[in-house]
Amino acid sequence: MDAALLNRIKATLEKHSPEQIKYDCPKCEDRGYTFEIKDGYEVAVPCECLEKKQSIEKLALSNLTDVFKQKTIKTFTTNTEWQIEAKMKVLEYVNNFKETNASLILTGNPGGGKTHLGVGAMLELINNNVGCVYKEYISMLTNLKQVSMNEEEFIRELEKYINPRVLFLDDFLKGEVTSADRKYIYKVINTRYLKGKPMIISTEKSIKEILMFDEAVGSRIVEMTQNNIITFPRGLENNYRLRGVI
Numbered sequence: 001m002d003a004a005l006l007n008r009i010k011a012t013l014e015k016h017s018p019e020q021i022k023y024d025c026p027k028c029e030d031r032g033y034t035f036e037i038k039d040g041y042e043v044a045v046p047c048e049c050l051e052k053k054q055s056i057e058k059l060a061l062s063n064l065t066d067v068f069k070q071k072t073i074k075t076f077t078t079n080t081e082w083q084i085e086a087k088m089k090v091l092e093y094v095n096n097f098k099e100t101n102a103s104l105i106l107t108g109n110p111g112g113g114k115t116h117l118g119v120g121a122m123l124e125l126i127n128n129n130v131g132c133v134y135k136e137y138i139s140m141l142t143n144l145k146q147v148s149m150n151e152e153e154f155i156r157e158l159e160k161y162i163n164p165r166v167l168f169l170d171d172f173l174k175g176e177v178t179s180a181d182r183k184y185i186y187k188v189i190n191t192r193y194l195k196g197k198p199m200i201i202s203t204e205k206s207i208k209e210i211l212m213f214d215e216a217v218g219s220r221i222v223e224m225t226q227n228n229i230i231t232f233p234r235g236l237e238n239n240y241r242l243r244g245v246i
Contacts, residue, residue: 025049059126063134064119073120076113083113086230090117093228094124103198103224107206108232114202115170117230121200122168132200133164137172144184162191172203173213186217193220206231 023030028047035042059069073091078084086106093104104121106114122132140161147153161167167188177185192199201221203210207229211218222229 054129058129058131059123062122062126062132064122068119068134069123071116071119072123073117076116076120082233086113086117086232089228089230090121094121094128097125097130097198098128100226100228101196101198102226102228103221104200104228104230105207105221105225106200106202106230106232108204109234110204112232114230114232118168118170118200118202122166125166131165132168133160133166134168134170135161136170138174140169140188141181141184145180148180158187161188162195162197164197166198166200167192168200168202170202172201173205173210174203177213182214186214189217189220193224198224 025047028034028049030049032047032050032053033044034047036045037043073087073094076083076087078087090104093102096102104118106118108114119134122134125132143157143160144154147157189199199221205213207218207222210221
């Protein structure tokens with residue numbers, strides 16, 4: 001067979017052969033596990049890509065918007081001493097989380113960066129393969145009240161706030177609180193307290209104000225923090241949303 005004919009046959013075979021599958025992780029072929037022989041048995045071993053894949057999946061389930069996903073600890077501005085201190089405390093909290101299983105409270109004026117640092121802590125925990133869910137406090141109460149007359153739906157809604165490994169409750173105790181609100185708040189906080197499931201909480205209320213609202217709720221939250229409480233200074237000059245205005 002001459003060389004020209006051989007090349008044409010080879011080209012035809014390559015053209016009609018199935019395309020080679022491309023994997024994000026060639027090592028495990030995107031299965032998340034490789035297989036090894038140990039003591040005569042084939043065992044599944046988690047691939048190095050599995051933790052990254054799980055973190056991506058947990059980020060997708062966190063309820064964070066694309067805008068919030070940019071609010072990392074790294075992008076938090078540190079122009080003042082208190083901002084540097086707050087950033088360092090959040091980094092310390094994240095680094096020690098797997099040993100302490102503690103909650104975190106960020107308290108102070110609007111516009112100080114409480115939500116930014118709270119989201120930043122969430123993102124770091126997710127990167128460390130800790131499942132987190134973000135929820136606005138007012139939205140949580142609204143959702144619970146809307147299904148309060150249907151026990152099955154209420155339990156299903158409640159589970160969204162008591163089941164996540166970590167719950168970030170943003171703007172805690174914002175607005176007027178009714179007696180019904182107090183009942184829902186206690187249910188969420190107490191259940192997480194009993195299950196040893198930490199929270200990240202941002203609030204304009206001081207620790208004293210939270211305790212005055214409800215000592216049972218406040219004392220549980222404080223205990224869960226293990227002193228991971230960051231207090232932002234009061235004053236309009238510390239509200240970054242007003243930069244250039246005052």
